[in-house]
Amino acid sequence: MIIVGDPAHATSPASGQGASMAIEDAVTLAKCLRDADSVPAAFTAYESLHRARVERVVAQGKRNGDGKTLGPVMRHVLPLILKLRKPNPDAMDWMYGHRITWD
């Protein structure tokens, strides 16, 4: 048996990635089932392909959520920091630019 989606890795709503990850799970698992010699081998391949990415997304979601509970000082300082920093549009490419290659 294998689980996908929220039962495997419920993310903070602040990550905005839970449904995306559930779909990624399904596509990655389908690909592993297509390519492996057996179901157990497919499950092992699925976990080794996908676990590190899922854990990174879940951790990022937690950071996003934690950032929404700032103390009274940071509540005033953070907007200034955000105004001064140079935006890097590629910084979150690892999350939003993810592609699953399917031959």
Ligand SMILES: Cc1cc2nc3c(=O)[nH]c(=O)nc-3n(C[C@H](O)[C@H](O)[C@H](O)COP(=O)(O)OP(=O)(O)OC[C@H]3O[C@@H](n4cnc5c(N)ncnc54)[C@H](O)[C@@H]3O)c2cc1C
């Ligand atoms: C407030 C909030 C905001 C979110 N915003 C985003 C977002 O912007 N982007 C994003 O990607 N994700 C977002 N998510 C997360 C996303 O909704 C979930 O990660 C995603 O729906 C998980 O999909 P799933 O298929 O694993 O589970 P679910 O969508 O929960 O599907 C499980 C299904 O199983 C059914 N079910 C349960 N028990 C049984 C049973 N015994 N028999 C038959 N059926 C059963 C349920 O009714 C449900 O339809 C948000 C979540 C929340 C709470």
